[in-house]
Amino acid sequence: MNLIITNIFFSIISIILVFTTPSGYSYNFCTSIGILFVLQNILYFYFDDKKSLVCFEFFFAISFGITNFVYPIFYFPTNPHVAFFSFPFNTAVINKATALAYLGYTFFLLGVTKMIHLNRYKPQKPDFRFNLTIFEIFFLITLITFGLYMYFGGLDAIRSVYSGHGDIRKVGVYSYFNNLFTVVCFLLAIFLFKIDKSKRIFYLSFVAVFSFLILSTGSRGYVLGLGSILMVSYANNIKKIPFYKIVTIVFTGAFVLFVIVNVRNKNLSDGTWLTFLSKMKLSSTFDIFMDLIINNRNLYVLIDYGDKNQFTFFSGMLVDIFSPIPGMTGFLVRTLNVPVELITGGALPTYLQFGHDSSFGLGTNMIGEAYISFGIMGIILFCYLIGHIIKITYYASRYNVYAYVIYYILVSHAVFYPRAPILYNPRSLIWSLLLTYAVFSITKYQEKKELQD
Numbered sequence: 259m260n261l262i263i264t265n266i267f268f269s270i271i272s273i274i275l276v277f278t279t280p281s282g283y284s285y286n287f288c289t290s291i292g293i294l295f296v297l298q299n300i301l302y303f304y305f306d307d308k309k310s311l312v313c314f315e316f317f318f319a320i321s322f323g324i325t326n327f328v329y330p331i332f333y334f335p336t337n338p339h340v341a342f343f344s345f346p347f348n349t350a351v352i353n354k355a356t357a358l359a360y361l362g363y364t365f366f367l368l369g370v371t372k373m374i375h376l377n378r379y380k381p382q383k384p385d386f387r388f389n390l391t392i393f394e395i396f397f398l399i400t401l402i403t404f405g406l407y408m409y410f411g412g413l414d415a416i417r418s419v420y421s422g423h424g425d426i427r428k429v430g431v432y433s434y435f436n437n438l439f440t441v442v443c444f445l446l447a448i449f450l451f452k453i454d455k456s457k458r459i460f461y462l463s464f465v466a467v468f469s470f471l472i473l474s475t476g477s478r479g480y481v482l483g484l485g486s487i488l489m490v491s492y493a494n495n496i497k498k499i500p501f502y503k504i505v506t507i508v509f510t511g512a513f514v515l516f517v518i519v520n521v522r523n524k525n526l527s528d529g530t531w532l533t534f535l536s537k538m539k540l541s542s543t544f545d546i547f548m549d550l551i552i553n554n555r556n557l558y559v560l561i562d563y564g565d566k567n568q569f570t571f572f573s574g575m576l577v578d579i580f581s582p583i584p585g586m587t588g589f590l591v592r593t594l595n596v597p598v599e600l601i602t603g604g605a606l607p608t609y610l611q612f613g614h615d616s617s618f619g620l621g622t623n624m625i626g627e628a629y630i631s632f633g634i635m636g637i638i639l640f641c642y643l644i645g646h647i648i649k650i651t652y653y654a655s656r657y658n659v660y661a662y663v664i665y666y667i668l669v670s671h672a673v674f675y676p677r678a679p680i681l682y683n684p685r686s687l688i689w690s691l692l693l694t695y696a697v698f699s700i701t702k703y704q705e706k707k708e709l710q711d
Contacts (some may be wrong), residue, residue, distance in 0.1 A: 261301075261302060261305055261306065261371045261372070262368075262371055264298075264301055264302075264305075265298070265302070265364065265368040265371050266368065268294065268298045268364045268367070269361075269364040269365055269368050271294065271364075272294075272357070272360050272361040272363075272364040272365075273361065275291065275360065275361070275696070276354075276357045276358060276634065277355045277395050279353045279354045279357045280353055281350060281353065281354075282349070282350050282352070282353060283330070283334065283349055283352045283353060284353055285330075285331070285335055286631070287353050287356070287357075288303065288327070288330040288352070288353065288356050289331050290332050291325075291327065291356050291357060291360045291408035292327045292331050294360065295323055295327060295363065296323075296361060298363075298364065299319050299323075299366065299406075300362070300365055300467060302315070302371070303315075303316070303319075303321050306371075306372070307372070309562075310490075310493035310494060310498045310499065310502060311493075311498075311499075311501060312490050312493040312499050312504060312654070313493075313545060313669075314368055314370075314490070314652070314665070314668055314669050314672045315367075315648070316504075316670070316672075317486055317672035317673050318366075318672045318673075318675060318676070319536065320508065320673075321550055321672065321673045321674070321675070321677070322359075322363055322675075322676040323554050324544070324547045324550040324551060324552045325554060325623065325676040325677050326360075326361070326363075326546050326554055326557060326623070326625065326676065327356065327360075328551050328554070329551050329554040329555075330352050330356050330554070332544055333542075333544075334349075334352065340548075340551075341548055341551070341552050342555050342620060343552070343554075343555050343607060344551040345499075345555070345611055345620075347555055347558045347559050347562070347669075347701070348558060348559075349558070351558050351562045352558060353451070354561060355557045355558050355561040355625075355626075358561060358625055358629060358634070358637060359557060359625045361634070362511075362624075362625045362628065362637045362638070362640075362641040363636055363637065363641065365637070365638050365641040365642040366641040366642065366645040367618045367645060368595040368642060368645065369544045369641065369642035369643065369644065369645025369646040369647075369648075369649065370645035370646070370648050370649045371645075371649070372649060372653075374503075377488045387659075388449065388452050388659070389699050389701065390453055390454070390457070391704075392449070392697055392698060392701050393446070393449050393450075393452070393453050393461075395697050395700070395701070396442055396445050396446050396693075397461060398698060399438075399444050399693070400439065400442045400443050400464075400466075400468075403435050403438040403439035403442055404435075404439045404443075406435040406477070406510045407435040407436050407439050410470060417442060418659050431689065433476060437685060437686075437689070438689070440480055440483075440686070440695065441686055441690050442688045442693060443465065443468060443480075443484065443687070444483065444484065444487060444666070444667060444670055444690065445663070445690055445693060445694065446465060447465060447484050447487040447488050447491065447666075448487055448491060448662070448663060448666040448667075450462065450465070450488070451491050451492055451495035451496055452489065452495065456569060459672065465484065465488075469484060469493045478515050482511075482515070482673050482674070483670030483671065483673075483674075485511065486668070486669050486670055486671055486672055486673060487666050487670050489504075489507070490666065490669045491666060506562070508658065508692065509546075511547045512547055513546050515549070515569065516545070516546040516547075516548070516549075521572075550676070550677060552620075552621065553622065553623050553676070553677035554606075554622045554623070555620070556607040556620060556621055556622045556623040556626055557623040557625055557626045557679075558626075559607045559610060559611075559626070560606065560607065560622070560623060560625075560626025560627065560630050561626055561629055563606065563610065563630055564626075564629045564630040564633065567630075569630065569631060569632055569633055569636075570630050570631050571631055571632065572631070573600075573628075574600065574601065574602075574603060574606065574630065574631055575601075575602070575603040575627075575631070575679060575680070575681050576590055576594075576601040576602075577590060577598065577601050577602040577603070578603040578679055578681040578682075579683060579684070580682060581683075581684055581685040582684060582688035582689060585691050587602075596608065597614045597615075598614075603627055603678075603679025603680065603681055603682075604619075604621070604622035604627065604678060604679040605619070605621070605622075606622070606630070607620045607621065607622055608620045608621075621677055622673055622677065622678065622679060623676070623677060624640075624676055624678055624679065624680050624682070625637055625641075627679050627680045628640045628641070628680050631680065640680050642674075644680075647664075647668070648665070648668060651664045651665035651668065652665050652669055659694065659698065660691060660694065660695075662686065663690055663691060663694050664691070667686055667687050667690050668687075670686075671686075673681060
C-alpha cells in the first residue's frame with residue numbers, strides 16, 4: 259500500500275472535518291475522529307518498512323492520542339471536571355479543537371512518511387566513525403556536570419519543587435549544570451549501543467544510578483526521555499523489540515510514574531494544586547495517563563484564545579528561540595518590559611488562569627500553540643515540518659552523526675511533544691550538537707596528531 263496516498267487521503271478528510279465541525283460538543287463527532295486516528299495509525303505502522311516499531315512516531319502517536327482524544331471521548335460525558343478540568347474553560351470549542359488536533363496529526367504523518375527516493379538510505383546499523391574515546395569523553399563530562407549539579411543543590415531544589423515547597427521558575431547556578439548534565443547524559447544513551455557489549459553494563463549502571471537519583475526527586479521528564487532513547491537505540495542498533503514487550507514496558511512505565519506522582523504528593527496539605535492527582539481514585543485505565551490527559555484542557559483554552567485574539571506569531575516564543583543562549587530570558591523580559599509568560603511558549607494557559615509569576619504551571623498543548631501563533635495554516639505547516647525533520651534525520655542517521663544525534667534528541671522529546679510548545683526545548687538540540695561537534699573534533703585532531711607522530 260502506498261502510504262503517501264493513504265496519508266493524503268486522511269489529511270483531506272481532516273481538512274473537511276475542520277470546516278464542517280458542528281458547534282459545541284458532540285460525542286459521536288469526537289469518537290469518529292478518535293476512530294480515524296486509530297485506523298490511520300494501524301495502517302501507518304503496519305505498512306511502514308522501518309526496522310522496528312519502536313521509533314519517534316510510536317511514542318508520539320501514543321502521547322498525542324492520549325493528550326488530545328481521551329478526554330472528549332471517555333471523560334467529558336461522565337466526569338468532565340476531572341483533575342485540572344475543574345478550572346473553567348469554554349466547552350463550546352471541544353469539537354473544533356478535536357478536529358484541529360486530528361488535522362495536525364494527519365499532516366505530521368504525511369510529513370514523516372517515506373518517499374520512494376529515500377529507499378536507498380534505509381538505515382540498519384549506523385556506520386559513521388565512532389570510537390570508545392569519544393564515548394569516554396561524554397561519560398567524563400556527564401560525571402563532572404552531575405557532580406556540580408549536586409554540589410550546587412540541584413537535587414534538593416528539584417525535590418523541593420515537587421514536594422510543593424519550591425518555585426519551579428527559580429533559577430540558580432545548578433540550573434545550568436542540570437541542563438548540561440541532561441544533554442550529555444542523553445548523548446551517553448544515544449551512543450551507548452555503539453560501544454562494545456562487554457563495556458555497556460558498566461556505563462549502563464551509571465545511567466541507572468543517575469536515573470534513580472533524579473526520579474527520587476519526583477521529576478520524571480529526564481527518565482522518560484532517557485528511556486525513550488535507550489529503547490529506540492537498542493531496537494535500531496541491536497535487535498527488534500517484540501510488540502508484547504513494547505506494550506508491557508509502556509504500561510508498566512506509565513503505572514510506575516503514576517505511582518510516583520501520588521507518592522510525592524502524599525504529604526502535601528489540602529488546597530495545593532498537586533493534590534489533584536493524589537486524591538483521585540483509579541476509576542479508569544486512562545487515569546494512569548492523567549499527566550498527558552490534563553493537557554487537553556490547554557488545547558481548548560488556546561483554541562478559544564486564538565479565536566478571540568490576534569495571532570502571536572513568533573513573539574509568543576521569543577524565549578524558546580533564544581533559549582540556547584544563557585541569560586537571554588532575563589534580557590528579553592527587561593528589554594521588552596512584558597510578563598515573561600507572554601513571550602514564552604507554553605506559559606500562556608497558566609498566565610490566563612493564574613496571572614503573572616504563578617508558582618506552578620498548567621502546561622500547554624502543541625496544537626494549541628501552533629494555532630495561537632499562525633492559525634490553521636500554522637498547525638498544518640508546523641506539524642508537517644516536524645514530521646519531515648523526523649523522516650530526514652532518521653534516514654540520514656545511517657551516515658551522518660549529527661543527523662543521528664538530532665533524531666535521538668527528538669526521540670527523547672517524543673512523549674512530551676504533544677504537551678509542549680511547538681519549538682520544544684531547542685536548547686537541548688543546539689547544545690547536544692555543539693558538544694558532539696566539540697568532542698568529535700577533539701578526537702579527530704588527536705588521531706591526526708598521533709598519525710603525524
